[in-house]
Amino acid sequence: MPELPEVETVVRELHLKLVGRTIRSVDVRAFKLVAVGPAGLGNKRTQSAAGAKAFSDALAGKQILSVKRRAKLLIFDLSGPYSLYVHLKMTGQFIFEDKALRAKTGSRYRILNKPTAPLVQLPGKHTHVIFQFKDGSTLYFNDLRKFAYMKVVKDVEVDQIKELQEYGPEPFDRAFTLDAFVTAVKKRTKSPIKLVLMDPKVVVGIGNIYSDEILFQARVRPDRLVGRMQDTEFRAIYDAIRPVLRKGIQAKGSSVGDFVRTDGAWGGMGKYHFVYGRKKQHCKVCDTMIESKKMGGRTTSFCPHCQR
DNA sequence: TTCAATGTTTAGAC
DNA sequence: GGTCTAAACATTGA
Numbered sequence: 001m002p003e004l005p006e007v008e009t010v011v012r013e014l015h016l017k018l019v020g021r022t023i024r025s026v027d028v029r030a031f032k033l034v035a036v037g038p039a040g041l042g043n044k045r046t047q048s049a050a051g052a053k054a055f056s057d058a059l060a061g062k063q064i065l066s067v068k069r070r071a072k073l074l075i076f077d078l079s080g081p082y083s084l085y086v087h088l089k090m091t092g093q094f095i096f097e098d099k100a101l102r103a104k105t106g107s108r109y110r111i112l113n114k115p116t117a118p119l120v121q122l123p124g125k126h127t128h129v130i131f132q133f134k135d136g137s138t139l140y141f142n143d144l145r146k147f148a149y150m151k152v153v154k155d156v157e158v159d160q161i162k163e164l165q166e167y168g169p170e171p172f173d174r175a176f177t178l179d180a181f182v183t184a185v186k187k188r189t190k191s192p193i194k195l196v197l198m199d200p201k202v203v204v205g206i207g208n209i210y211s212d213e214i215l216f217q218a219r220v221r222p223d224r225l226v227g228r229m230q231d232t233e234f235r236a237i238y239d240a241i242r243p244v245l246r247k248g249i250q251a252k253g254s255s256v257g258d259f260v261r262t263d264g265a266w267g268g269m270g271k272y273h274f275v276y277g278r279k280k281q282h283c284k285v286c287d288t289m290i291e292s293k294k295m296g297g298r299t300t301s302f303c304p305h306c307q308r
Numbered sequence: 309t310t311c312a313a314t315g316t317t318t319a320g321a322c
Numbered sequence: 323g324g325t326c327t328a329a330a331c332a333t334t335g336a
Contacts, residue, residue: 002314032331072315089315091333112334126333145332147315163316190325200316207314258334259314297327299312 002088004171004205005248006259006267007072010094013262014074014139015067017096021133022063028052030128030146037153058082058152059131071167071204075158083158085151086141091258092148095122098137101263109264111142144258167200171241176203182234189227193237195296196226205245208298209254212276214240221307222300223293247272275301 002010028034031048034055062078069075076084086092095109108119111126122140123130129150131139141150153161168184169176184202185193196202197211206214215222217240220233253259253267254276260266270277274284279292279301288305 006314087315089331090313091315143332144334145313147331188325195325198315209314254314297329298314 002072002253002259003207003210003248004069004072004245005210005251006253007069007074007088007205008249009253009267010088010262011067011069011074014076014094014096017098017262018064018067018076018139020063021135021137023059023061024132024134026056026059027130027132028056028128029123029130030143033128033141033143033146033149035149035151037151037157055150055152059084070164071170071200072207073161073163077155081155082152083155085153085158085161087149087163089143089145089147089149091144093142093258093260094262095140095142095260095264096137096262097122097140098135102138105264109260111258111260111264112144113259113266167204168202169204171203171205171245178235178238181238182231185226185234189225191226192223192295193220193226193229194222194300197237198296198298203241206241208300209273209276210244210248212301213274214244216274216303216307217244219307221304222295222302275303277301 031052034052036051036054036058059078062080062082065077065079067074067076072087074086078084093111095111097107107122109122110117111120111124124142126142126144127140128143128146129141133139169180181203185196188196194211194215197206197214198208212222214237218233218236220237248254251267251272252261254270254273275290278290281290282288283290283303283306286303286305288303290301291304292299292301294300
């Protein structure tokens, strides 16, 4: 699902709903998605029933103390010396159901984010991990493409998660200053600015949707090479990053693709997109036709008039 | 039937 | 070493 605003939305909702609950059991239906430490092997897949059992055993009986986000990872702090971290990749999603929601929905949800998507009875074909809590509530983990992963590690290893160690600052962190941003960006003189914005070594949390939206706000074409840009343009981009992400968080994520919130509701950011997903539509600012091109294997949209 | 889809890593080419 | 592209992961739907 998700870039920073979507992950942040899920983390906040899960934090409110899960803290204090105790896991009774964990049912793993897709072995490859889960693993138990050490940290830094996020993509290594267990692919065995034994690994899945170790995962379930490590979680059973643990209470959830907090749910946090680092970059695009969700990190669950558990009672005892263990944490669980989860990457949703493209299509991972959590649906949390307590007794009241179950009574209301009958466990049927639209897990694809489209008005035409059918209601799916959970657990469904794409439900790969099911957390049962002692109070009778349930957390379903669905992932259509099975790219996501989750891993149990010791608390002390959370800081050693390889994916995080190699990453740059959080956009809302104090360390993410204009100077730090410009310095990191200028190391990539021959790269188009969009690809640099999406590079987590520069700043974490920005993917295809938000890089397009940020560059629109900054009025910079995504294919501009860093080495041929002006300092005022770096500043405009830096100044656009936090407001655009904040707006995404306030809208509770983009209504794009498979993103659904933890109760099956949709995020509201989609209607605010200026360029993403609007190829061949008219620019909301100047009415020019939005163009698109492939960059780094990703569809990139921009307004050729507003962005220079 | 072909193509594209929110992410990330890795291999290979230049 | 930097940086690009394509491929890999798996599935759906236009």
